Amino acid sequence: MDFFNQVVIVTGAANGIGQAVAAGYAERGAKVVMADVDEAEGKKVAQRLIENNRMAIFVRTDVRREEDIIYLIKMAKETYGRIDILINNAGKGLFKSVYDVTLEEWDDIIQTNLRSVFLCSREAAKVMREKGGGSIVNLASTRALMSEPNSEGYAASKGGIVAITHALAASLSEDRITVNCISPGWIHTGDYAQLTKADHEQHFSNRVGKPSDIIQACLYLTAKNNNFVTGINLVVDGGMTRKMFYEE
Secondary structure (H helix, E strand, O other): OOOOOOEEEEEOOOOHHHHHHHHHHHHOOOEEEEEEOOHHHHHHHHHHHHHOOOEEEEEEOOOOOHHHHHHHHHHHHHHHOOOOEEEEOOOOOOOOOOOOOOHHHHHHHHHHHHHHHHHHHHHHHHHHHHHOOEEEEEEOOHHHOOOOOOOHHHHHHHHHHHHHHHHHHHHOHHHOEEEEEEEEOOEOOOOHHHOOHHHHHOOOOOOOEOHHHHHHHHHHHHOHHHOOOOOOEEEEOOOHHHOOOOOO
């Protein structure tokens, strides 16, 4: 899968999965535009890539703000002349009793996780269609498919991402833009050595997920020769959502 000189925007790229995905594309020759509200860390990550002879810029972006997203797309186009791939990764959690969640907290998670996908996709697609198409990947979650208590805002936002993915795939098909989403399960971004045998054995894969698993999924969905794949939700969870649990 060749990504040499392709222009890739990754939101939420300063930390965790987003940082790993941005680096993954950069290592394969892509020109990466890293977006995040964490300016200090985002600049550090971009600088490390540059020092390793990768092509990267950082644009401070609060994905809750339409004007920030418009500026992000403008900077990507002005810097590199095109946009080939958009990874909508920015997101946050909200795990709080349904009785205590405020309207402000509800709106914040919906705007951060879901509305941002619509706005980023809309603006990036305007540039993609000028150059003959592109690929969009949205990061959802297995929590769009199953739940624990006190996760309503997160589940709603991630479920919305799954739904908007196939809607966008239909709407943008004439512009030759594929749109897919990935639903990660447990992806450990900390010290993998600290995980227990029981942690790993919860999975059919017999291991907890790594950011590299999401990188590989993104590469697959955005490779030019995989343009027959669009509108799907690719679950990357080591089989957890297919595992049956019973009280013994």
